[in-house]
Amino acid sequence: MIPQLDASSHPHDGRRPAAPKTLGADIAASLVVFLVALPLCVGVAAASGVPVELGILTGIVGGLVVGVLPGSSLQVSGPAAGLTVLVASAVSEHGLGMLGVIVLGAGVVQILLGATRLGTWFRAISPSVVQGMLAGIGLVLILGQVYPVGGLEQPDSTAEKFGRLGELATAMVTTPQGVAGVGLAVAALLVMTAWKKFVPAPLNLVPGALIAVVLTSAAAALLALPVEEVEVGSLLASLNPPTTTDFGAVDLAVLGSILTFALIASAESLFSAAAVDRMHDGPKTHYNKELVAQGAGNAVCGVFGALPMTAVIVRSSTNVQAGGKTKLSRVLHGFWLLLFVVLLPGLLAFIPTAVLAALLIQAGWKLLELKAVAALVREHRSEAFVLVLTAVTIVATDLLIGTLTGLAAAVVKTAVEVSRLSVEAEHADDHVRVQLGGNATFLRLPRLLDHLERLPEDKHVHLDLSTVRHLDRACHQAVENWVVEHRRNNGSVEVAMPAGTG
Numbered sequence: 001m002i003p004q005l006d007a008s009s010h011p012h013d014g015r016r017p018a019a020p021k022t023l024g025a026d027i028a029a030s031l032v033v034f035l036v037a038l039p040l041c042v043g044v045a046a047a048s049g050v051p052v053e054l055g056i057l058t059g060i061v062g063g064l065v066v067g068v069l070p071g072s073s074l075q076v077s078g079p080a081a082g083l084t085v086l087v088a089s090a091v092s093e094h095g096l097g098m099l100g101v102i103v104l105g106a107g108v109v110q111i112l113l114g115a116t117r118l119g120t121w122f123r124a125i126s127p128s129v130v131q132g133m134l135a136g137i138g139l140v141l142i143l144g145q146v147y148p149v150g151g152l153e154q155p156d157s158t159a160e161k162f163g164r165l166g167e168l169a170t171a172m173v174t175t176p177q178g179v180a181g182v183g184l185a186v187a188a189l190l191v192m193t194a195w196k197k198f199v200p201a202p203l204n205l206v207p208g209a210l211i212a213v214v215l216t217s218a219a220a221a222l223l224a225l226p227v228e229e230v231e232v233g234s235l236l237a238s239l240n241p242p243t244t245t246d247f248g249a250v251d252l253a254v255l256g257s258i259l260t261f262a263l264i265a266s267a268e269s270l271f272s273a274a275a276v277d278r279m280h281d282g283p284k285t286h287y288n289k290e291l292v293a294q295g296a297g298n299a300v301c302g303v304f305g306a307l308p309m310t311a312v313i314v315r316s317s318t319n320v321q322a323g324g325k326t327k328l329s330r331v332l333h334g335f336w337l338l339l340f341v342v343l344l345p346g347l348l349a350f351i352p353t354a355v356l357a358a359l360l361i362q363a364g365w366k367l368l369e370l371k372a373v374a375a376l377v378r379e380h381r382s383e384a385f386v387l388v389l390t391a392v393t394i395v396a397t398d399l400l401i402g403t404l405t406g407l408a409a410a411v412v413k414t415a416v417e418v419s420r421l422s423v424e425a426e427h428a429d430d431h432v433r434v435q436l437g438g439n440a441t442f443l444r445l446p447r448l449l450d451h452l453e454r455l456p457e458d459k460h461v462h463l464d465l466s467t468v469r470h471l472d473r474a475c476h477q478a479v480e481n482w483v484v485e486h487r488r489n490n491g492s493v494e495v496a497m498p499a500g501t502g
Contacts, residue, residue, distance in 0.1 A: 022325040029324035030332030036207040036318045037078055037333060038340065040363070042230060042348060043356035044079040045307060047145060047154075048087040050096060052230055052348060053238035055079045056341050058307040063334015066297035066309070067327055071290030073283050075269075075276050076315035076330045077297055079307040081363040082268050083261070085140045086399050087307060090257050092156055096305075098254060100242035104302025105258035110266055110295030119270060119287035126410035128376070128383040130271055131369065132390025133264075133403050138367030139395050141360055148357040149185040151177030151228070158395060180225040181354035187219070188212040188358040205322055209359055217350045227352040235341050240305025260400045261298075261308055269294050269311040276313070279320045314363070382417070386410050419443045423451045431460040437467045442474035452482045460492040468498045 037059050045055025062077030090102055113119060143161045147154040150172040155161045171178040195208030220227055273285040290311075297309050319329055377384040390406030419441040426433040432455055440448060455461055465471060465479070479495065486493050 023328070025323045025325050026329040027332060029319055029322035029329040030336060032205055032207065032322040033076055033315050033319050033324070033329065033333040034336035034340075035210045037076070037315050037337060039209050039213045039351070039356065039359055040081070040312075040314070041079055041337070042351065043359045043363075044081055044084055046148075046230065046353060046356050047081075047084045047141070047360050048079075048307060049091050050087070050099070050240075050307065051233060051238040053233060053235045053341065053345075054240065054304075054306045056337055057235065057238075057304055058301050058309050059337045060334045060341075061297050061300050061304075061306065062309050063331055063337065065300050065334075066293050067331035067334055069289075069293035069296060070286065071293040072273055072276070072285040072311070073327055074280055074316065074319050074324050074330070075273055075285065075290070075311045076319050076333060077269070077294065077309045077311050078315060080265075080268060080310040080312050081141060081360055082134060082137050082367065083265065083308055083310060084360070085137055085144070086261065086264060088144075089398060090261075094254060094257065096240060097242065097246050098249065099307075100240055100302045100305035101246050101250060102254060102257050102261055102302070103298050103306070103308045104242065105255075106261035106265060106308060107295045107298030107300075107302055109258060109262035110298060111292050112295075113262070113266060114288045114291030114293075114295060117288050119266070119289075119291035125267060126383075126386065126407070126414075128380075128386040129390055129403065129406040129410050130267065131372065131376075132387040132406050133267075133394065133399070134367045135369065135373065135387065136391035136394025136402050137399065138364040139391060141364035141367070143395075145357040145360045145364065148228075148353045149181045149361075151175055151181045151354070176226045177228070180220070180227045181352070181357075184216045184220060184225070184227065184352055184354045185358035185361070188216045188355045189362060191215055192359075192362060207318070209362075213351055213355055213359070216355045217352060220352045220355075221350055225352070227354055230348050230351045230353060230356065232345050232348045235345070241303060242305060256400070262295075264399065264403070265294065265298065265308055265310045266291055272311040272313045272316060276311075276316045276320065279317060282325070314366075382413050386413060415441075416443055421447060423448070425451070425455075427459075431462060432456065433462045433464065435464045435467070437469075439470040440465070440468050440475040441470065441472045445474055445478055448475060449478055449482070452479075455486075457486065457489050457491045460494070461486065462494045462496075464496045465498055466496045471498050 038056070041055040041059040042052045045052040048055075059078040066077045087099070091099055094102070140158065143158070144154045147161070147168060150168045152164075152168055152171055155164055172182050173179065189212075191212040192208040195204065195211055219225075220229075269290065270287055273287065273290055277284045294309070294311065301307065301309055315333075324330070373384065373387060376387060386406055386409045389409050390402055393405045394402030419439045421440050421444040422437040424435045426435075434451070434455065436448075463479070463483075483493050483495055
């Protein structure tokens with residue numbers, strides 16, 4: 001008789017791993033994600049022009065609130081570099097007090113989108129538009145963060161950022177703050193690059209960004225460098241809940257910001273989910289549930305007046321690579337952030353703003369994805385055009401206009417590509433047979449009319465449209481008008497229309 005194994009000990013019984021087997025892996029992964037998230041939460045907040053505590057608070061909510069909700073298992077949420085430009089613009093235009101209203105409103109919109117099962121529609125957005133959006137954000141992020149490196153305040157508008165580059169270059173080489181800031185930023189970038197490439201496992205599980213921040217902050221303190229450092233206050237004192245006055249001041253511009261925040265944050269979160277799902281073999285993301293979870297997190301952040309959140313690919317991929325197995329790893333990362341900001345907030349005051357700027361410059365560089373752009377240029381010129389147009393328009397105007405421009409260009413490109421029309425003419429001594437195929441739409445009307453107007457009037461014309469898949473009203477009328485005109489000029493014509501066409 002074959003002995004029966006206890007089901008709980010069988011390694012392939014299809015059950016979820018027992019808690020003792022995953023607990024250690026989740027705790028270890030949560031610590032690594034915490035170490036990655038901490039400097040990024042601070043850097044994103046500083047770049048957005050809000051107190052750094054609000055960035056950490058968003059990270060805490062991303063772990064403790066979104067982390068426990070259904071949707072995704074290993075994806076980690078928090079303040080994202082991709083929303084920095086949007087937040088800074090909203091704070092500059094509407095004030096810090098209105099940030100909570102905007103984020104809360106965006107969260108409610110996301111919940112409604114998920115509850116009405118519209119989350120999967122975000123997967124239909126052209127990848128070239130998304131790449132262009134991220135590239136444009138990356139360019140604006142880099143352009144803005146070079147100013148803190150040089151010891152200068154970041155200008156408000158893109159035009160000013162370009163216009164003051166000469167002043168920035170001079171400050172970087174002539175002022176003590178500029179020289180020190182450039183030195184620290186370059187050192188931080190070199191440490192992050194070298195740590196990832198040359199440090200062997202398991203040491204490379206420690207984030208290179210954290211090592212760079214620790215080493216450069218220590219160097220700045222020991223050498224007493226004349227650089228600006230992060231200003232840190234109490235987490236409770238930094239809370240920025242919206243008031244009834246703020247809600248009463250909502251206008252069309254604020255509603256536009258709410259919609260923009262919701263759509264951009266949702267797209268970034270769900271595209272991140274698609275990427276993270278390819279990294280692991282665990283349960284895949286339920287898009288509508290994930291959208292509701294992201295909305296709940298943003299609603300909570302809005303109540304506290306904190307930064308908006310998205311699922312963040314850097315933290316999520318770190319979670320997977322560090323061995324996270326269940327939701328516990330992302331929940332615990334939020335707990336570690338809370339513990340740090342309660343017990344050790346003073347450590348943040350040693351971080352130079354030039355170092356945080358360097359972290360965000362690296363984040364902006366990653367958003368550019370130059371290798372992917374180069375491959376797209378080689379393989380799909382039209383897709384590359386949409387990408388570049390989106391990115392350039394974002395830099396020249398703003399995130400919403402640039403993204404909408406990219407979407408419009410993608411729709412036009414698709415319409416042109418889909419509406420392909422073939423025209424084949426066979427000439428005989430006494431007649432001409434013209435065969436049309438594909439889709440006859442108004443986009444191809446000039447080509448269709450050009451072919452028809454060149455047909456001889458002294459031959460019988462057999463115009464066969466029976467194999468045309470789609471004949472729109474513009475082309476239908478154009479064919480009918482040409483037939484009437486051809487017969488008026490004593491021409492002979494016979495037309496076979498598509499099935500079902502009146």
